[in-house]
Structure formats: C-alpha cells, structure tokens
Amino acid sequence: MTAHHTDSASNLPQAHYPYKVMAIYKFAALPDCEALKTPLAQFCCNQGIKGTLILAPEGINGTVAGSAEAIDALAEFLFVSGPFGTRLDGAETKYSFAEEAPFLRMKVRLKPEIVTLRAPEADPSKQVGTYVEPENWNALIERNDVVLVDTRNDYEVGLGTFQRALDPKTASFVEFKDYVAKHLDPARDKKVAMFCTGGIRCEKASSYLLSQGFEEVFHLKGGILRYLEVTPKEESRFAGECFVFDERVSVGHGLELGNATLCRACRHPLTEADRAHKDFTEGLSCPYCADDTAKHKAAAERQHQMDLAKKRGTAHLGDAVKEIAARAKKEKIARAEESRARNGES
Structure with missing residues (x-):
C-alpha cells in the first residue's frame, strides 16, 4: 500500500474478521473509463474480490x-501499478472489516456520473466546499449560525442522522436540487454544513451550492463512516446507525455491525421497531411495502425457492445460483436442439 493510502482500519476491533472492505471514491478525469473497465474487473475477479465499482468520465x-x-x-493496482497511473492518488479511501462476505458478486459499471445529480454546474474538480475533519465536526454543527443538511435519501436518514440535521426527504440524489431551490436561500443561509455516508455526495452537493451563490459551504470529510470510526461514542452527535450499501445493511460506532436488516420484498432498511410492526412478515413484507401486492408475490416466490434450495442442500444466493442458472439454461438449450434435430427441424 502506498504512503498516500495508509490503512488505519487495522486498529479497529473487527480487524481479525476474514473480509476486508474498501470504500473508495475520487472525482478525477477518466475519459478512458470504458477502456479501464475490463482490466479492473479482471483484476478484481482474479483476486476473489466482490462488490461494485462505478467508473465514469468524472x-x-x-x-x-x-x-x-x-x-x-x-x-x-488502483494507485500505483495499474492503468490508472497516479490519477486516483489522494482518493477518499476507507477500510473496514466484515465477519461474513458483504457482497455476492463482482460488478464494474460504466455510468455518466459516479454520483448522479444531473447538474453540469456541479463540478467538484473545479470547486468544492470546505472539508471539515471529524474531530472538528461537533464544534461546527453546534453553532447557531450553521444550517446542517443531511444529503442522503429518506430511507438512509430513517436509520440514523446527526442531531439537528435537516432531512430533505429525497428518494434519490437528483431530487436534492429541488430541495435546495425550495428550502435553502443563499441570502439567508450564509453557512451550510452537509454530510453523507462516505463523503462523495457532499462533494457534488457542495459544488452545486457554491454554483447557486451560497457563500460558505462545509462538508464532513470521509462522511459518517469516518466520523463513526474515529469519534469516541461518548462524544458522538450521531444518533442511530449508518446505512451501508451491502449485506451488512448498517454499522454503528467503531463501524461495528448494526442491527438493521433489509426487507426482502422492497429492500427498505428496517429497524427493530419496523420488524415489530404488524405489517412485517419475515422475507415477505414490511411497513414500507404493505400495500404493494406485486412485491409481496415476488418475495413469496423468492422465499419459496429459498426454502426448496435449503431442503435440497443447494445454494440460493450469489455466484453459486448464477452458475446453477447458467448451467440449467445451457442444458435446456441443448435439449431443445436435440428435440429439433430428432424432428428434422432446421
């Protein structure tokens, strides 16, 4: 590992767990992102790495x-020896550990943006807000002249957020522009502080606010994850758990595994209170999809297949399922071709 990317995660209490997790982002010029996709995917697969990486020109x-x-x-590979050269140097990179595999397969995706806002005027490579280190965050957000905004989506905020933070109640980051237009005013809100899971949304959000005439914009460096990693629990201003986009679902202070689970019908994160709700049925429904019969039907079928797989002693998730499905499809095609050959069909 390079000197630019030192790994403090080895001090975490979970460091003995078998899976090491890397969360990374950087706004950097990657006009050749399409050519980078295959070598990156091949390297990860050869190393047995699983998860999702998004490449975009930005x-x-x-x-x-x-x-x-x-x-x-x-x-x-990313920072020194691979085809990226030194373009990812200084990337925001966080490491943690997991007891069980947090991802089921490896995907490298090409997208127009690494975080979708659809606002060309928001260009973090040209301007961003002021980074605030986790140790200085509490003092900033406790000031009366600072407006604190959670830039994450509503289902993430529902699991946990900072005290006094405004919730934009967005279903996707694209809606953040409308929230700013309706609820924030550069003439009134002179100082705006923002935060998100790992820092990436705030970089683009802060760039957007600056483009809209806001004077002072601050964002939490490394996001909630970094804050939870380095801030003593007794000093924390974060209430609840932080949603993460993998099978862990959520983490708490010290990046310990949280208590949240996912509804297998609608994929909404669920708290203990959600699971105690009358509309919750394990694997089938939750309070957030109680009226969606289509999702319930799909979830019921999925649960049925999982139960059958369990009885047969076969896998039902991840690459094993993918391999089984591919083999079954191949066998089906072969049987169809044999049938056509027997019947003299071309």
Whole structure:
C-alpha cells in the first residue's frame, strides 16, 4: 500500500474478521473509463474480490471486499501499478472489516456520473466546499449560525442522522436540487454544513451550492463512516446507525455491525421497531411495502425457492445460483436442439 493510502482500519476491533472492505471514491478525469473497465474487473475477479465499482468520465466510486491481501493488492493496482497511473492518488479511501462476505458478486459499471445529480454546474474538480475533519465536526454543527443538511435519501436518514440535521426527504440524489431551490436561500443561509455516508455526495452537493451563490459551504470529510470510526461514542452527535450499501445493511460506532436488516420484498432498511410492526412478515413484507401486492408475490416466490434450495442442500444466493442458472439454461438449450434435430427441424 502506498504512503498516500495508509490503512488505519487495522486498529479497529473487527480487524481479525476474514473480509476486508474498501470504500473508495475520487472525482478525477477518466475519459478512458470504458477502456479501464475490463482490466479492473479482471483484476478484481482474479483476486476473489466482490462488490461494485462505478467508473465514469468524472471518476471512480464504489465498495468492494475480499481477503486483506486481495484488497491491499487492489490498492496497489488502483494507485500505483495499474492503468490508472497516479490519477486516483489522494482518493477518499476507507477500510473496514466484515465477519461474513458483504457482497455476492463482482460488478464494474460504466455510468455518466459516479454520483448522479444531473447538474453540469456541479463540478467538484473545479470547486468544492470546505472539508471539515471529524474531530472538528461537533464544534461546527453546534453553532447557531450553521444550517446542517443531511444529503442522503429518506430511507438512509430513517436509520440514523446527526442531531439537528435537516432531512430533505429525497428518494434519490437528483431530487436534492429541488430541495435546495425550495428550502435553502443563499441570502439567508450564509453557512451550510452537509454530510453523507462516505463523503462523495457532499462533494457534488457542495459544488452545486457554491454554483447557486451560497457563500460558505462545509462538508464532513470521509462522511459518517469516518466520523463513526474515529469519534469516541461518548462524544458522538450521531444518533442511530449508518446505512451501508451491502449485506451488512448498517454499522454503528467503531463501524461495528448494526442491527438493521433489509426487507426482502422492497429492500427498505428496517429497524427493530419496523420488524415489530404488524405489517412485517419475515422475507415477505414490511411497513414500507404493505400495500404493494406485486412485491409481496415476488418475495413469496423468492422465499419459496429459498426454502426448496435449503431442503435440497443447494445454494440460493450469489455466484453459486448464477452458475446453477447458467448451467440449467445451457442444458435446456441443448435439449431443445436435440428435440429439433430428432424432428428434422432446421
């Protein structure tokens, strides 16, 4: 690992867990992102790494997991020896650990943006707000002249957020522009502080606010994850758990595994209170999709297939399922071709 990407995660209490998790993003000029996709995917697959990485002309974003050796090798590939050269140097990179595999397969995706806002005027490579280190965050957000905004989506905010933070109640980040137009005023809100999971949304959001005439814009460096990693629990101003986009669902202070689960019908994160609700049925429904019969039907079928797989002693998730499905499809095609051949069909 390079000197630019030192790994403090080895001090975490979960450091003995078998899976090392890397969350990374950087706004960097990658006009050749399409050519970078295949070598990056091949490297990750060869190392047994799983997760999702997004490449776009504006940079890289994603989270992956594998053995500690594999993730360290990926860091070397991204920052030193691979086709990216030094373009990802200084990337916001966070490491944590998981007891069970947090991802089921490896995906490298090409997208127009690494975080979708659809606002060309928001260009973090040209201007961003002021970074605030986690140790200075509490003092900033406790000031009366600072407006604190959570830039995450409503289902994420529902699991946990900072005290006094405004919730834009967005279903997607694209809606953040409308929230700003309706609820924030550069003439009134002279100082705006923002935060998100890992820092990436805030970089683009802060750039957008500056483009709209806001004078002072601050954002939490490294996001909630970095704050939870380094801030003593007794000093924390974050209430609840932080939603993460993998099978862990949520983490708490010290990046310990949280208590949230996912509804298998609608994928909404669920708290203990949600699971105690009358509309919650394990694997089938939750309070957030109680009226969506289509989702319930799909979830019921999925649960049925999982139960059958369990009885047969076969896998039902991840790459094993993918391999089984591919083999079944191949066998089906072969049987169809044999049938056509027997019947003299062309």
